[in-house]
Amino acid sequence: MDKVTQERIAKLHPSVVAEVTKIVNECNSNLTGRAQVRISQGLRTFSEQNELYAQGRTKAGKKVTNAKGGQSIHNYGLAVDIVLIIDGKTASWDTVKDWDNDKVADWYECVKIFAKHGWDWGGNWKTFKDLPHFEKRNISSSNGIIKISWRKLSTMMKDKNGYIML
Numbered sequence: 001m002d003k004v005t006q007e008r009i010a011k012l013h014p015s016v017v018a019e020v021t022k023i024v025n026e027c028n029s030n031l032t033g034r035a036q037v038r039i040s041q042g043l044r045t046f047s048e049q050n051e052l053y054a055q056g057r058t059k060a061g062k063k064v065t066n067a068k069g070g071q072s073i074h075n076y077g078l079a080v081d082i083v084l085i086i087d088g089k090t091a092s093w094d095t096v097k098d099w100d101n102d103k104v105a106d107w108y109e110c111v112k113i114f115a116k117h118g119w120d121w122g123g124n125w126k127t128f129k130d131l132p133h134f135e136k137r138n139i140s141s142s143n144g145i146i147k148i149s150w151r152k153l154s155t156m157m158k159d160k161n162g163y164i165m166l
Helices: 003-010 017-030 046-054 106-116 150-155
Strands: 035-041 079-086 090-092 119-121 133-136 138-141 144-147
Touching: 003 017, 003 035, 017 035, 017 106, 035 090, 079 106, 106 119
Parallel strands: none
Antiparallel strands: 035 079, 079 090, 079 133, 119 133, 138 144
């Protein structure tokens, strides 16, 4: 796992840090070829979210999100975006390439691993598909498993570090 990925994982909600570390390591172990997973985005501030939301609306570029600040699971440290790093240097979002020649696209090997661990994939969304995106929607809490949404997260109490309390 590269340093960038480690740093981004460390900023995620504490409840998912160990799990995301395990998932990335599992992906990298299965990708026996030239590709390795990098977390390209993890925790995102409301301000950063609003900047992305402005893109394609009030700023140049194409729309990359329909979520304003507070409306993304990224804003709570419970979502990640990935990219494949090829040969340690080139970023790839190619979802069909099989860099390790095992007859399964490397991207989908990672999709299956995230799903096995209970993460929802943005590629399964009906509209505005987001292929690099994964989010944890069912969270273990002191009250059992809770299904989360940004609306629910936005009303939850935060700890001294700014993370929602589960």
